[in-house]
Amino acid sequence: IIATGASPSRLGVEGEDSFTGKGVSFCATCDGPFYREKVVAVVGGGNSAVEEALFLTKFASKVYIIHRRDELRATKILQERAFNNPKIEIIWDTVVVKIEGDDAGVNNLKIKNVKTEEISDLSVDGVFIFVGTIPNTSYVPQEIEKNSRGFLITNENMETSVPGIFAAGDVRAKLLRQIVTAVGDGATAAFAAELYIQNEYQP
Numbered sequence: 001i002i003a004t005g006a007s008p009s010r011l012g013v014e015g016e017d018s019f020t021g022k023g024v025s026f027c028a029t030c031d032g033p034f035y036r037e038k039v040v041a042v043v044g045g046g047n048s049a050v051e052e053a054l055f056l057t058k059f060a061s062k063v064y065i066i067h068r069r070d071e072l073r074a075t076k077i078l079q080e081r082a083f084n085n086p087k088i089e090i091i092w093d094t095v096v097v098k099i100e101g102d103d104a105g106v107n108n109l110k111i112k113n114v115k116t117e118e119i120s121d122l123s124v125d126g127v128f129i130f131v132g133t134i135p136n137t138s139y140v141p142q143e144i145e146k147n148s149r150g151f152l153i154t155n156e157n158m159e160t161s162v163p164g165i166f167a168a169g170d171v172r173a174k175l176l177r178q179i180v181t182a183v184g185d186g187a188t189a190a191f192a193a194e195l196y197i198q199n200e201y202q203p
Helices: 028-035 047-056 076-083 179-201
Strands: 007-009 041-045 062-064 088-091 094-102 106-115 118-122 124-131 133-135
Touching: 028 047, 028 118, 028 124, 041 047, 041 179, 047 062, 047 124, 062 094, 118 179
Parallel strands: 041 062, 041 124, 062 088
Antiparallel strands: 007 133, 094 106, 106 118
8 A cells, every 4th residue: 555645845946945944834734823923925826825824814913825826726715715814915926936034044035026027025934835745656666557747546446557556645646635535545445455455365
C-alpha cells in the first residue's frame, strides 16, 4: 500500500527556505494561533488558500490574499465569504518575488504586479503558502499509472494499475485531500489488500 502523501508546492523565491518555520508556513491550522493580532499574507487562489485565509481571520488582525490572476479559483461560496470578511484584502495579479525578515522572522514581502511589472513592499508578520501540492511519487515505478500531475490513479478499491499494489491518501488522484478522506482510503486499501492476498496466495 503506497501512502507517501503529497508535499506543499513551493514558490521557489529567495527567503522561502530560510524563513520556513520563522514566518513562512504551509499550515494555517498549525501556526495560525501564533499570529494573533498580527498581519499575515496567504499566497494562492484555490480552495485551500481561501479556506486557510478565512481560518486565519480568527487570529490575525489583517489577512492579505495574494493571487497571480484577476479572479479566484475557489468555490463561489468560499469567494463570497472572503469578499465579505472585513479582515481580508485581496491583492490581484500579483506574485511574491522575495521574502524578507530578520532574526525575529518575516517582516516584509517583495511583491510584483504581473501586468504592470511594478514591484512594491508589503509589510507582514507571516506568509502562508497554498499554491498546490506535489505527490511523493518520484520513486514509484513507471508501470504504475499516474495522472499528468504525478498522482496515482486507482479504482474505488484503491488498487493501482498493477494488481496487488494499492494507494491511499493524498498520493492518490482524487477530489478532496483531507485527513478524513485519507483515513477512509487507508481502511479501504487495507481491506482490499487482505482480500487480494487471500485470493492469490491461499488455497
